[in-house]
Amino acid sequence: NYANDSIDIEMLTNNPILNLVEQRGIHIFTAGEEWTAGENTLTPDNISLACNTRNGSLGLSPIIMNGVVFFIEKNGESLLGYVYNYEQASFVTDDYSIYGNLIKKPVAIDAEINSNRDKGNFVYIVLEDGVMLTGCVMLSQNIFSISQFVTDGIIKDVCCLKNGTYLLV
Numbered sequence: 001n002y003a004n005d006s007i008d009i010e011m012l013t014n015n016p017i018l019n020l021v022e023q024r025g026i027h028i029f030t031a032g033e034e035w036t037a038g039e040n041t042l043t044p045d046n047i048s049l050a051c052n053t054r055n056g057s058l059g060l061s062p063i064i065m066n067g068v069v070f071f072i073e074k075n076g077e078s079l080l081g082y083v084y085n086y087e088q089a090s091f092v093t094d095d096y097s098i099y100g101n102l103i104k105k106p107v108a109i110d111a112e113i114n115s116n117r118d119k120g121n122f123v124y125i126v127l128e129d130g131v132m133l134t135g136c137v138m139l140s141q142n143i144f145s146i147s148q149f150v151t152d153g154i155i156k157d158v159c160c161l162k163n164g165t166y167l168l169v
Helices: none
Strands: 017-022 026-030 034-037 049-053 062-064 067-070 078-083 089-095 104-110 122-128 132-138 143-148 156-163 166-169
Touching: 034 089, 049 089, 062 104, 062 122, 067 104, 104 156, 122 156
Parallel strands: none
Antiparallel strands: 017 026, 026 034, 034 049, 062 067, 067 078, 078 089, 104 122, 122 132, 132 143, 156 166
């Protein structure tokens, strides 16, 4: 094997892989667990996988904000933050949906990341019924507030780009 060869490894799971995210290693989100391939050099000869939590992902693309990987849990009613915990020496999940029990059947998620410390970041979650949830996130100040955004139309999707946030209504 050479260091730049492809990596072929079996995971001890029967759940399909839904998403891969690079953040302090490679995070593997399946329908039943969250795995991590360590942040050390990843080569065919040097790779190890660890199953850290067993929540499962709905399959919507996770978002990274302030070093935390946010994803929708498989039940479609919880927004979880996947982050490294030094006390436990592993990745853990924190439930952010407890701040507002509003998440029901999400179909899209995106985030507006702001470098301005006064503005905060925003998470947008589009629900199947056409309502969008807007969450203001300032983790450094323990702020996570979520509210409903309703229009006369039905919101189908959200996309955050460098120059603005766009809705498909």
